[in-house]
Amino acid sequence: MKSGLVTIKDLARELNISASTxxxxxKDHPDISKETKRAVxxxxxxxNYQPNAVALSLKQRRSNTIGVIIPEIVHYFFSSVISGxxxxxxxxxxxVIICQSNERYEREVANAKTLLASRVDGVLxxxxxxxxxxxxxxxxxxxxxPIVFYDRVVPNIVADQVIIDDFDAAYRATRHxxxxxxxxxxxxxxxxxxxxxxNRKDGYLKALKEAGIPADENLIVEADxxxxxxxxxxxxxxxxxxxxxxxxxxxxxxxxxxxxxxKKGYKIPDEIAIVGFSDGRFSGITDPTLTSxxxxxxxxxxxxxxxxxxxxxxxxxxxxxxxxxxxxDLIVRGSSII
Amino acid sequence: MKSGLVTIKDLARELNISASTxxxxxKDHPDISKETKRAVxxxxxxxNYQPNAVALSLKQRRSNTIGVIIPEIVHYFFSSVISGxxxxxxxxxxxVIICQSNERYEREVANAKTLLASRVDGVLxxxxxxxxxxxxxxxxxxxxxPIVFYDRVVPNIVADQVIIDDFDAAYRATRHxxxxxxxxxxxxxxxxxxxxxxNRKDGYLKALKEAGIPADENLIVEADxxxxxxxxxxxxxxxxxxxxxxxxxxxxxxxxxxxxxxKKGYKIPDEIAIVGFSDGRFSGITDPTLTSxxxxxxxxxxxxxxxxxxxxxxxxxxxxxxxxxxxxDLIVRGSSII
Numbered sequence: 001m002k003s004g005l006v007t008i009k010d011l012a013r014e015l016n017i018s019a020s021t022x023x024x025x026x027k028d029h030p031d032i033s034k035e036t037k038r039a040v041x042x043x044x045x046x047x048n049y050q051p052n053a054v055a056l057s058l059k060q061r062r063s064n065t066i067g068v069i070i071p072e073i074v075h076y077f078f079s080s081v082i083s084g085x086x087x088x089x090x091x092x093x094x095x096v097i098i099c100q101s102n103e104r105y106e107r108e109v110a111n112a113k114t115l116l117a118s119r120v121d122g123v124l125x126x127x128x129x130x131x132x133x134x135x136x137x138x139x140x141x142x143x144x145x146p147i148v149f150y151d152r153v154v155p156n157i158v159a160d161q162v163i164i165d166d167f168d169a170a171y172r173a174t175r176h177x178x179x180x181x182x183x184x185x186x187x188x189x190x191x192x193x194x195x196x197x198x199n200r201k202d203g204y205l206k207a208l209k210e211a212g213i214p215a216d217e218n219l220i221v222e223a224d225x226x227x228x229x230x231x232x233x234x235x236x237x238x239x240x241x242x243x244x245x246x247x248x249x250x251x252x253x254x255x256x257x258x259x260x261x262x263k264k265g266y267k268i269p270d271e272i273a274i275v276g277f278s279d280g281r282f283s284g285i286t287d288p289t290l291t292s293x294x295x296x297x298x299x300x301x302x303x304x305x306x307x308x309x310x311x312x313x314x315x316x317x318x319x320x321x322x323x324x325x326x327x328x329d330l331i332v333r334g335s336s337i338i
Numbered sequence: 339m340k341s342g343l344v345t346i347k348d349l350a351r352e353l354n355i356s357a358s359t360x361x362x363x364x365k366d367h368p369d370i371s372k373e374t375k376r377a378v379x380x381x382x383x384x385x386n387y388q389p390n391a392v393a394l395s396l397k398q399r400r401s402n403t404i405g406v407i408i409p410e411i412v413h414y415f416f417s418s419v420i421s422g423x424x425x426x427x428x429x430x431x432x433x434v435i436i437c438q439s440n441e442r443y444e445r446e447v448a449n450a451k452t453l454l455a456s457r458v459d460g461v462l463x464x465x466x467x468x469x470x471x472x473x474x475x476x477x478x479x480x481x482x483x484p485i486v487f488y489d490r491v492v493p494n495i496v497a498d499q500v501i502i503d504d505f506d507a508a509y510r511a512t513r514h515x516x517x518x519x520x521x522x523x524x525x526x527x528x529x530x531x532x533x534x535x536x537n538r539k540d541g542y543l544k545a546l547k548e549a550g551i552p553a554d555e556n557l558i559v560e561a562d563x564x565x566x567x568x569x570x571x572x573x574x575x576x577x578x579x580x581x582x583x584x585x586x587x588x589x590x591x592x593x594x595x596x597x598x599x600x601k602k603g604y605k606i607p608d609e610i611a612i613v614g615f616s617d618g619r620f621s622g623i624t625d626p627t628l629t630s631x632x633x634x635x636x637x638x639x640x641x642x643x644x645x646x647x648x649x650x651x652x653x654x655x656x657x658x659x660x661x662x663x664x665x666x667d668l669i670v671r672g673s674s675i676i
Contacts, residue, residue, distance in 0.1 A: 065452055073420055073436075079412040086438060090445060095452040098411075098436040100424060107428060114403055114433040118456040226623055255623050262625075285564055285590070285620070287597050 006049040014047075015039055020318045065095045066308060067115035067123040071103050071152070076281045077297045078126070081150060084301020085124060092309055094121070101128040112136040122146040122308045127154060129194070146311035150304040160307045162300050162324045166196055169293045169328035170203025173275045174247050176291070176330055178211045180338055182245035182273055186219040186236065188229050188257060190249045197224070200249050200277065224249050229256030237264050244272055245336075251276035251283055251292055258286060258335065273336040278328075288334025295328050344387045352385075353377055358657050403433045404646060405453035405461040409441050409490070414619045415635045416464070419488060422639020423462060430647055432459070439466040450474040460484040460646045465492060467532065484649035488642040498645045500638050500662045504534055507631045507666035508541025511613045512585050514629070514668055516549045518676055520583035520611055524557040524574065526567050526595060528587045535562070538587050538615065562587050567594030575602050582610055583674075589614040589621055589630055596624060596673065611674040616666075626672030633666050 008026075012019040017036065025032045025040035043049075066089055070078050082098060089096045097118060099111035108128050115123055116139065123140055125147055134154050140147045141157070149161040177185050187204045190197030201220070208215050218241050223232040229248065233256070236243060246261075248254035254276030258268060266272050268288055276283065276292040283290040303324055346364075350357040355374065363370045363378035381387075404427055408416050420436060427434045435456060437449035446466050453461055454477065461478055463485055472492050478485045479495070487499040515523050525542045528535030539558070546553050556579050561570040567586065571594070574581060584599075586592035592614030596606060604610050606626055614621065614630040621628040641662055 063455065065455070073411050074414065074417040076412065079417070082411060082438065083440070086440060086445075090448070095448050096437065097452060097456065098438065099434065100420065100436065102421070102424060107424075110428070110433050114435060117401065117403070118435065252623065259623075259625050281619070282623070285593050285597075287600075 006044075006047045008049075010047070011040060011043055011049060014043055023314075024319075062121045062312070063119045064093060065097060065118065065120050066305070066312075067118065067120035068096060068098045069101060069108060069111050069115070069123065069125045069127075070098060071101055071126055071128050073098075073100050077151075077278070077295050080297030081126075081301040081304075084298040084303075085305045086301075088302045088305040088309070094309065101131075103128045103130060105130045105133070109136040112139060116140065116143060116145065120145060121312045122148070124148050124150055124304050124308055126150050126152045146308060148304045148308040148311070150300055158321050160304075160311065160322050162304045162307070162326065164295055164300065164326050164328050166199040166328075167203040167206075169277070169295075169330070170200040170247070171207045172203075172330050173277065173291075173293055174204045174207035175210075176332065177245040177247060177273055177275060177336065178207060178213065180245075180269075180273060180336060183213055184216070184219065184243045185213075185245035185247055186221065186233075186243045188221055188223040188232055188246065188248040188253050190224040191222060197222075197249065204247055219243055224253055226252045226256040229253040230260045233257045233260040234264075237261075246272065246274045248274070248276050251278055251281075251290060254290055254292070254335075255282055255286055258290070269334065269336050269338060273338075275330075275336055278331075283331070283333060286335070291333045291336040292331055293328045294331050296326050300326055344382075344385045346387075348385070349378060349381055349387060352381055361652070362657070400459045400650070401457045402431060403435060403456065403458050404643070404650075405456065405458035406434060406436045407439060407446060407449045407453070407461065407463045407465075408436060409439055409464055409466050411436075411438050415489075415616070415633050418635030419464075419639040419642075422636040422641075423643045424639075426640045426643040426647070432647065439469075441466045441468060443468045443471070447474040450477060454478065454481060454483065458483060459650045460486070462486050462488055462642050462646055464488050464490045484646060486642045486646040486649070488638055496659050498642075498649065498660050500642045500645070500664065502633055502638065502664050502666050504537040504666075505541040505544075507615070507633075507668070508538040508585070509545045510541075510668050511615065511629075511631055512542045512545035513548075514670065515583040515585060515611055515613060515674065516545060516551065518583075518607075518611060518674060521551055522554070522557065522581045523551075523583035523585055524559065524571075524581045526559055526561040526570055526584065526586040526591045528562040529560060535560075535587065542585055557581055562591055564590045564594040567591040568598045571595045571598040572602075575599075584610065584612045586612070586614050589616055589619075589628060592628055592630070592673075593620055593624055596628070607672065607674050607676060611676075613668075613674055616669075621669070621671060624673070629671045629674040630669055631666045632669050634664050638664055 008019045008022045012022045022040050025037045086096050101108035101111055105128055108131055134157055147159045149159055153161045189201050192198055205215055221232045223229050246257050248257055254274050258274050261272050276290050278292045278294050283292045346357050346360045350360045360378050363375045424434050439446035439449055443466055446469055485497045487497055491499045527539050530536055543553055559570040561567050584595050586595055592612050596612050599610050614628050616630045616632050621630045
């Protein structure tokens with residue numbers, strides 16, 4: 001074995017451990033035991049191991065730019081994610097370029113091509129509602145461009161991901177209404193075709209069940225916009241279906257419900273309490289202010305970017321893909337306090 | 339003169355007109371007279387003019403990507419601009435990559451470098467609030483990357499631009515309040531250091547002056563956020579300074595004013611009428627709905643992109659820089675109707 005040409009793989013073979021373990025041992029990674037680190041160090045010194053100059057220079061041949069594919073910039077949640085991404089990236093000396101799919105599959109494919117052509121060092125992706133074919137995303141990995149998914153993930157692709165526990169957030173939002181004495185809680189939900197709509201409804205149902213409150217199909221309505229909420233609430237009131245709480249799948253829906261309820265002469269929160277699910281911008285400007293779920297878009301952006309930078313910078317990029325699940329917080333405001 | 343090597347400049351010299359006129363005549367541009375077109379066509383045929391193959395291939399060596407520098411994606415106005423940009427660009431077969439300066443000069447400089455490195459064919463730029471040095475932008479032109487400014491422009495750089503007539507919009511907003519019988523109109527304005535704040539206040543003052551209403555300094559307050567508006571209105575009411583109208587420099591400010599006024603027991607619009615200046619998302623969800631200025635972000639994006647694509651695709655890119663001024667529309671809603 002010629003000195004100076006010893007590789008991580010040589011050390012691994014010699015010690016009968018994986019290259020990834022050797023790499024992490026050399027970097028003093030906390031997951032690696034002291035014994036292994038010592039063995040690796042000793043062998044590296046004995047064989048005069050030098051970090052692979054070719055590999056290093058490849059790593060250094062970076063554009064220092066990361067690409068972001070985002071469904072719709074107009075949503076406050078996604079623009080918060082971008083803020084988180086940019087703060088971490090710029091701090092680390094990386095630039096960020098953003099492409100918007102606008103919820104269209106074709107644009108997402110074009111976005112992926114553009115980012116590859118721009119020679120980004122890695123990408124952060126949240127897929128469009130209509131993406132069911134993932135070749136354009138697999139293409140990043142084929143070109144050794146690491147990918148981290150955030151919020152909307154692809155089950156078929158092995159990659160790091162950061163997601164939010166929608167089910168748990170909906171459960172806690174409903175639970176809060178029950179804890180404050182409500183028993184007839186309407187759910188204005190999203191389309192059941194989307195996982196997000198299903199998860200939030202399931203969380204709502206779990207909270208009811210746990211409290212021994214039977215679910216009433218009359219109180220579960222697919223209504224996920226300001227206008228749909230107004231119509232749905234009007235219909236409930238006109239049909240004399242009683243309710244004392246509303247859990248809405250997003251804040252605009254909650255605000256539509258709130259206005260219609262107030263217009264019909266009911267007091268919030270005294271007679272009917274309202275909880276939304278955050279778009280983030282509206283909850284502070286309603287009267288009363290709106291209890292809502294904070295989805296932590298900024299944290300999601302920072303976390304996803306840290307995971308991506310680790311992939312980009314790490315000499316060893318073969319460690320297993322990680323999934324991080326963020327818990328959303330319920331922020332209690334005037335619309336649900338007794 | 340060797341046949342086949344005749345250039346646009348040769349035709350121009352022969353006819354004693356500009357190269358730009360020749361180029362546009364060959365493309366049947368509507369600005370060029372029939373006589374000139376005929377003369378150019380005849381000479382082109384006689385000398386066997388062929389479109390410059392080298393120039394064409396240079397033009398064809400495009401990345402088909404345009405870059406966008408945007409101050410803050412979180413603002414509805416700017417995200418509307420992006421929608422307009424993308425719709426025009428994708429229709430024309432161009433991709434769009436977006437960089438956010440987040441109102442920071444250093445990031446804007448980094449953005450410019452990143453876009454140049456990504457070999458964009460042209461850029462759309464709205465500068466940050468803190469940009470006073472423009473070398474990073476001039477650098478685009480030095481590298482023959484055409485630039486179109488939108489909304490926030492740079493007076494020192496000769497380039498196409500699309501702007502909104504803020505002065506006129508503010509004038510019309512105030513005029514509408516006067517026309518509906520208001521004479522004590524408060525102005526919640528932006529910082530006077532920004533051109534936008536100055537222009538809107540000037541439009542307000544012009545409308546008052548024209549109607550013979552003396553400006554009252556007590557009614558002009560620097561307050562451009564939800565919280566500042568609440569405090570400013572509370573102060574006016576507590577000091578017993580009477581007012582029957584409010585023109586606010588943005589919608590969030592208008593909503594803060596609206597809530598405080600309602601909380602103090604005044605009726606909107608009966609006792610006090612309110613007009614905002616659009617962030618675009620809130621005007622439909624207040625009660626009453628909010629009269630506001632529509633800034634036409636989407637149109638601004640489409641127009642700026644059309645101007646940029648013209649520069650990119652045109653064989654002749656020496657035509658003079660153009661400035662397009664969009665008129666904002668006042669959308670009258672419940673907060674100012676008697």
